[in-house]
Amino acid sequence: MTTMTMNETTPAVDARAAELRDAQLVARRKRIDRMFAVLLGIQYVAGIAGALFVSPYAWEGKVRVLHMHVWVAILGGGGIILLPVLLAWLKPGTTMTRHVIAASQMLSSALLIHLTGGRIETHFHVFGSLAFLAFYLDWPVLVTATVVVAADHFLRGIFWPESVYGIANAEWWRFLEHAAWVVFEDVFLVWGCILGQRELRASALRQAQVEHLSEQEQLKSAALEMALAEMQATA
Amino acid sequence: MSARRIAVAAALVLAALLWTTTIGAMVHAIRRFESTPGRAADALGSWPAASRIPRAPGQWRLVMLIHPHCSCSRASITELERIIEHSPPSLRTYIVVYRPSDFAKGWETTDVFTAASRLPRTRIVLDQDGHEARLFRGFTSGQTYLYDGDGKLRFSGGITLLRGHAGFNSGSAEVIEIARSKSGAGSHPVFGCAINK
Numbered sequence: 319m320t321t322m323t324m325n326e327t328t329p330a331v332d333a334r335a336a337e338l339r340d341a342q343l344v345a346r347r348k349r350i351d352r353m354f355a356v357l358l359g360i361q362y363v364a365g366i367a368g369a370l371f372v373s374p375y376a377w378e379g380k381v382r383v384l385h386m387h388v389w390v391a392i393l394g395g396g397g398i399i400l401l402p403v404l405l406a407w408l409k410p411g412t413t414m415t416r417h418v419i420a421a422s423q424m425l426s427s428a429l430l431i432h433l434t435g436g437r438i439e440t441h442f443h444v445f446g447s448l449a450f451l452a453f454y455l456d457w458p459v460l461v462t463a464t465v466v467v468a469a470d471h472f473l474r475g476i477f478w479p480e481s482v483y484g485i486a487n488a489e490w491w492r493f494l495e496h497a498a499w500v501v502f503e504d505v506f507l508v509w510g511c512i513l514g515q516r517e518l519r520a521s522a523l524r525q526a527q528v529e530h531l532s533e534q535e536q537l538k539s540a541a542l543e544m545a546l547a548e549m550q551a552t553a
Numbered sequence: 554m555s556a557r558r559i560a561v562a563a564a565l566v567l568a569a570l571l572w573t574t575t576i577g578a579m580v581h582a583i584r585r586f587e588s589t590p591g592r593a594a595d596a597l598g599s600w601p602a603a604s605r606i607p608r609a610p611g612q613w614r615l616v617m618l619i620h621p622h623c624s625c626s627r628a629s630i631t632e633l634e635r636i637i638e639h640s641p642p643s644l645r646t647y648i649v650v651y652r653p654s655d656f657a658k659g660w661e662t663t664d665v666f667t668a669a670s671r672l673p674r675t676r677i678v679l680d681q682d683g684h685e686a687r688l689f690r691g692f693t694s695g696q697t698y699l700y701d702g703d704g705k706l707r708f709s710g711g712i713t714l715l716r717g718h719a720g721f722n723s724g725s726a727e728v729i730e731i732a733r734s735k736s737g738a739g740s741h742p743v744f745g746c747a748i749n750k
Binding site: 386 | 718746
């Protein structure tokens with residue numbers, strides 16, 4: 319029988335460690351998918367409430383009708399969260415679900431920014447969202463989110479600057495300034511994801527080694543018991 | 554493939570289609586709403602004689618029609634403030650606030666009204682049932698008129714680029730330029746809620 323110390327690994331221990339790590343990662347990502355499904359729902363309601371507070375009605379003389387922004391918050395916001403919420407419910411833990419959630423979270427930011435008339439304070443939603451997306455410990459998800467938010471700022475900055483910056487005459491390069499701050503945050507979040515994955519791998523390896531040692535000890539004690547039983551039988 | 558798997562795949566494909574369609578439709582709808590001007594004023598070339606807004610000969614006048622509940626008109630008030638700041642101090646501004654008589658007292662006291670009443674060198678005129686707006690032949694909140702010292706109309710139109718968005722635009726730039734140089738004339742599309750249908 320071979321014996322091993324706590325820090326040594328074998329292909330079997332490595333395989334078990336990978337299995338444990340994958341299981342932990344999938345469980346974690348499923349939990350975060352569910353968290354985002356709830357968050358997207360909360361943001362949806364907040365968007366409608368915000369639209370109702372800021373500009374509830376458009377008027378035609380004495381007659382009032384629901385303002386277009388309220389309809390956009392109800393229908394547009396609903397459309398944005400439909401796919402990610404369904405994916406979080408039906409396909410939790412998959413790569414596609416994470417990326418759709420990342421894109422939708424950024425689109426929710428875009429909608430909230432528009433509904434508040436391009437208020438600079440609403441742009442903070444983007445930075446908070448990136449931090450939440452880092453919980454997945456999957457840095458390509460941050461890349462998807464960054465591409466979506468940069469494309470949104472670039473396109474709206476050119477064709478519809480009032481919607482994203484609140485003013486009509488924003489400089490064409492302003493999206494680069496916003497994107498640079500996003501990348502600044504991304505650098506640390508990507509590093510955090512890599513460190514998190516590394517810690518998860520180390521913890522899974524320790525657990526696999528403990529399991530392996532425990533199995534070895536069980537085998538040893540079983541062999542000892544058998545030897546004792548044989549000795550008692552022959553005595 | 555099991556029936557459940559097919560149903561899940563179909564639901565996701567449908568949701569993906571709805572997702573992309575909604576985003577496109579949403580952008581299109583907002584753009585259309587915000588970039589569609591209201592009805593332009595059919596303004597006379599000179600100051601309406603029947604108006605109860607005082608007019609002293611030789612003095613330039615700026616008049617804006619406002620629906621107090623039109624959230625888009627906050628942007629018009631912001632732009633008006635900029636115009637007042639950059640125009641000669643002799644320019645007098647009147648904001649004509651639409652007020653239907655069958656609504657309770659205080660109906661007109663909104664954030665738009667409050668912002669308007671804080672503007673310098675500006676007087677608020679409550680317009681019962683849009684009587685003044687009819688005299689000025691205006692139909693849309695944010696409609697702005699600039700009259701010269703002889704009562705001749707120099708500018709008629711809106712002073713925002715889009716519905717509900719303040720910021721540099723040729724409408725407000727024209728008003729400032731005409732008021733400063735005391736020459737020229739101009740017009741611009743007006744964006745806002747309807748006052749008189």
